[in-house]
Amino acid sequence: MTTILEVAVQHARDVPGCLEGGADRLALDVDGRSPDVATASAVLRASDRPVRVRLRLADTYTTTGADLTTMVQLAGEYLALGAEGVSFGFLDADLEVDVETTLALAESLPGVPWTFHRAIDATLDPRRSWRRLVGLPGLTAVHSGGSPQGLEHGYDELVALAAADPRIARLLQPTGGLLAEQVPWFLRAGVRQFGVGTEVRPGGSLRAYVDAAMVRSWRTLLDDLDQTEAHDRRVEP
Structure with missing residues (x-):
């Protein structure tokens, strides 16, 4: 399975660096x-790769019924423009995954990957949160x-979670300060999706556009590790 490299973008000017560098999503x-x-619309016109668009209206992980209706409408517009999928997530007042609201939005977008x-990183019990999300x-x-x-503090826990449960490994996309030296360990745990953002912007600044060479370095790293892993499987007795 080819490892997916997802790059975070904020506007159409970020897209060329993603495409030239070999981003998958x-x-x-x-x-x-x-x-x-x-x-x-500008981003989707500029990209020939799958794009997932965030559904979040305020600086909070809780939501209201009115907000949910607005997000469903927004999702419809994004999808009509060519978005491959969306991203969202809700917590309740107890900092638990709000499964009811999350499921309601997912079911309002049948067949749409998301x-x-x-938000999961803000929950009080990540292991319980993963159990609520899987499936x-x-x-x-x-x-x-x-x-x-971010990963500076959460890396060890994430690797352990992925290694212990293939369902988590299948879904996990490490992001938030990813380091190149962390990638092989995630791969060994079964992780096949990775996300980068400021890691591919000069100076780590959101004011800088996504840089093609920096994206390419991540793409090359993942490809090389994929090839090494495939070789190792072939030579196993």
Whole structure:
């Protein structure tokens, strides 16, 4: 299975670096929230790769019925423009995954692949949160750094979770400060999706556009590790 490299973008000017560098999928949001339709349209016109667009209206992981209706409408517009899927995720007041609301939105978009974003890192019990997510319809990826502070603090826990449960490994997309030296260990645990953002922007700044050479370095790393793993499987006795 080819390893997926997803690159976070904020506007159409980020797209050329993703395409030239060999990204497999783009994740679009603007400051963590849903982009306006014009921004989404510009990105989708510029990209020939799958794009998942964020559904999040406010700087909170809780939502209301009215917000949910708005997000369903927004999703319809994004999909009509050519989005491959969407990303979203909701927590309740107890910082647990809000399965009811998350499921309601997923079921309103039948057949649409979606990502549960890093809301999972804000939950009180990540292991319980993963149990609630595994098996939800349409879910194909979960962004996680293993900690609200990202992979610098959550890496060990995430590798252990993936190694212990192939369902988690299949869904996990490490993101939030990914380091090249962490990738082989995630691969050995069965992870096949990776997300980068500021890692492919000069100076790690969101003011800088996605850089093709930096994306290419990640694509090359993943391809080389894929080839090494395939070789190792062939020579096993």
